[in-house]
Amino acid sequence: METPLFTYTLRLADNALVLGHRLSEWCGHGPMLEEDLALANMALDLIGQARNLYTHAGAIEGKGRSEDDLSYLRDCPDWRNILLVERPRGDFAFTILRQFLYAAFMHPYFERLAASKDETLAAIAAKAVKEMAYHVRHTGEWVIRLGDGTEESAARLKEALDDLWPFTGEMFEVDGVEQALIDAGIAVDPAVIRPVWNGTIDHVFGEALLTRPRDGWMQTGGRRGEHSEHLGHLLSDLQFLQRTYPGATW
Amino acid sequence: MYAQALNVAEKAHADDPELRARFQARVDAEEKIEPNDWMPEGYRRTLVRQISQHAHSEIVGMLPEGNWITRAPSLKRKAALLAKVQDEGGHGLYLYSAAETLGVSREELVEQLLTGKAKYSSIFNYPTPSWADMGMIGWLVDGAAIMNQIPLCRCSYGPYARAMIRICKEESFHQRQGYEIVMTLAKGSPAQKKMAQDSLNRWWWPALMMFGPSDKDSQHSDQNMAWKIKRFSNDDLRQKFIDATVPQGHFLGLTFPDPDLRFNAATGHWEHGPIDWSEFNRVVRGEGPCNRERLKARQKAHDEGVWVREAALAHAEKRAARKAAAKIAAE
Ligand SMILES: [Fe+2]
Numbered sequence: 001m002e003t004p005l006f007t008y009t010l011r012l013a014d015n016a017l018v019l020g021h022r023l024s025e026w027c028g029h030g031p032m033l034e035e036d037l038a039l040a041n042m043a044l045d046l047i048g049q050a051r052n053l054y055t056h057a058g059a060i061e062g063k064g065r066s067e068d069d070l071s072y073l074r075d076c077p078d079w080r081n082i083l084l085v086e087r088p089r090g091d092f093a094f095t096i097l098r099q100f101l102y103a104a105f106m107h108p109y110f111e112r113l114a115a116s117k118d119e120t121l122a123a124i125a126a127k128a129v130k131e132m133a134y135h136v137r138h139t140g141e142w143v144i145r146l147g148d149g150t151e152e153s154a155a156r157l158k159e160a161l162d163d164l165w166p167f168t169g170e171m172f173e174v175d176g177v178e179q180a181l182i183d184a185g186i187a188v189d190p191a192v193i194r195p196v197w198n199g200t201i202d203h204v205f206g207e208a209l210l211t212r213p214r215d216g217w218m219q220t221g222g223r224r225g226e227h228s229e230h231l232g233h234l235l236s237d238l239q240f241l242q243r244t245y246p247g248a249t250w
Numbered sequence: 251m252y253a254q255a256l257n258v259a260e261k262a263h264a265d266d267p268e269l270r271a272r273f274q275a276r277v278d279a280e281e282k283i284e285p286n287d288w289m290p291e292g293y294r295r296t297l298v299r300q301i302s303q304h305a306h307s308e309i310v311g312m313l314p315e316g317n318w319i320t321r322a323p324s325l326k327r328k329a330a331l332l333a334k335v336q337d338e339g340g341h342g343l344y345l346y347s348a349a350e351t352l353g354v355s356r357e358e359l360v361e362q363l364l365t366g367k368a369k370y371s372s373i374f375n376y377p378t379p380s381w382a383d384m385g386m387i388g389w390l391v392d393g394a395a396i397m398n399q400i401p402l403c404r405c406s407y408g409p410y411a412r413a414m415i416r417i418c419k420e421e422s423f424h425q426r427q428g429y430e431i432v433m434t435l436a437k438g439s440p441a442q443k444k445m446a447q448d449s450l451n452r453w454w455w456p457a458l459m460m461f462g463p464s465d466k467d468s469q470h471s472d473q474n475m476a477w478k479i480k481r482f483s484n485d486d487l488r489q490k491f492i493d494a495t496v497p498q499g500h501f502l503g504l505t506f507p508d509p510d511l512r513f514n515a516a517t518g519h520w521e522h523g524p525i526d527w528s529e530f531n532r533v534v535r536g537e538g539p540c541n542r543e544r545l546k547a548r549q550k551a552h553d554e555g556v557w558v559r560e561a562a563l564a565h566a567e568k569r570a571a572r573k574a575a576a577k578i579a580a581e
């Protein structure tokens with residue numbers, strides 16, 4: 001049986017790796033050189049966070065699984081990331097807006113997780129806070145540029161928002177696993193993040209001339225291992241060598 | 251505007267023998283030439299061509315390695331490869347900036363790449379079908395690039411020399427990282443060892459060709475030597491590379507795909523068999539395995555980025571207009 005702390009840590013790690021992987025797909029194909037480098041920067045931050053979190057998850061589990069065992073040798077139902085991060089990279093508007101929605105949540109989240117009673121999580125979060133602050137700033141500026149840029153960029157941003165919005169609800173979900181950890185002062189209560197996230201989103205959307213959709217029906221499932229069709233394809237890339245040459249050292 | 255002014259001023263003095271002599275004396279004294287200094291038109295043209303070709307090579311070079319970022323075999327390798335390819339993009343950026351000091355815009359240079367008017371290093375027209383290619387590119391391609399580029403850290407043109415100092419530091423890190431990937435494979439399972447050997451077989455000759463044609467067939471060498479844009483001959487640099495690299499390969503138990511390769515104890519150099527320059531010329535002409543693919547990938551990124559660049563520009567203009575309006579209202 002997975003312990004709550006293991007599942008919780010894995011959820012954080014899987015979010016970071018899957019989103020980092022999606023960002024890394026842009027490398028060499030960005031809309032301008034500066035942005036190619038910025039997207040790679042953010043991908044590196046997320047992959048770095050994932051590595052620390054997987055190592056910690058492995059230690060919590062105590063079965064000797066490494067960061068690579070956890071990322072390269074699990075099939076879809078065992079992945080715990082939210083559905084938002086596994087959506088295919090889309091166009092630049094989609095990538096930027098997704099990163100903004102996620103970072104605007106994770107930045108205040110890590111700020112609070114830095115005070116976790118789990119010292120390792122606290123240390124990982126403290127480092128990640130600075131990284132996510134940059135992601136919020138950088139992607140927020142782009143959301144404004146695209147929203148208040150040309151007709152085409154505004155239309156693309158609006159389209160991305162319609163695609164992404166139903167996937168934002170999962171960030172705020174709390175289940176039994178997490179409630180116990182919140183009560184113990186280990187995990188962060190996403191309800192506390194809600195007003196901060198709202199504030200960041202409303203401010204940037206205001207400048208981007210973007211209307212916030214109604215909070216209607218939301219997608220759910222990723223955190224319980226119920227994934228979209230896209231995760232399997234991502235894993236078939238990610239895990240290709242480890243699966244083809246089992247047990248090899250790289 | 252600035253670029254145009256510079257061009258006109260220069261053409262007026264292009265043939266002034268006194269200016270030329272003073273310029274050459276400064277180069278001979280190992281002084282750095284800076285953007286606002288007088289320089290012969292041919293010097294400027296040669297530098298623009300060389301620096302922009304180098305910049306394009308960094309950018310196109312992101313593609314063959316970018317091919318493995320999503321499939322790297324461990325998280326550590328994934329992060330290192332992504333950081334490496336990102337470094338190459340950063341090199342492209344410094345080099346475009348260095349070229350811009352000579353009065354050409356990045357847009358013009360990119361246009362030249364996309365229309366095929368400008369060249370990039372032919373090595374990137376070879377494919378990367380295996381993970382071992384990530385090691386081989388670092389070890390051999392970055393390794394050869396360093397041999398070519400270390401002398402450029404002393405290039406007479408200041409902005410280029412300074413860019414190269416920064417770039418060379420990172421390239422030598424890439425080379426060590428690449429060698430370490432190859433070493434891990436060479437010490438790994440039989441399948442991994444085979445992967446490494448197969449990759450060496452494919453990359454060795456193209457890596458040797460990176461130094462360019464033999465000196466007896468090379469065109470602009472003499473003038474470039476006098477201008478201190480070039481300091482060593484192609485063949486000398488190639489020999490240096492071979493001497494450094496062959497023992498590293500043998501140490502890993504790898505075999506170089508050259509039956510004539512042998513150590514000459516008298517000269518202390520490794521002697522190699524004949525290089526197939528017809529292959530080199532074919533790939534330069536566009537008949538390599540990936541020429542069309544590489545350019546199309548660059549063109550696609552460029553085209554898909556048009557609306558993003560337009561939006562950024564439109565937004566900047568709107569902001570400036572609003573700021574100006576607010577200023578007028580305040581007055
Ligand atoms: Fe480079």
Ligand SMILES: [Fe+2]
Pocket residue numbers: 308341395
């Ligand atoms: Fe280079």
Ligand SMILES: [Fe+2]
Pocket residue numbers: 338392420421424
């Ligand atoms: Fe490099």
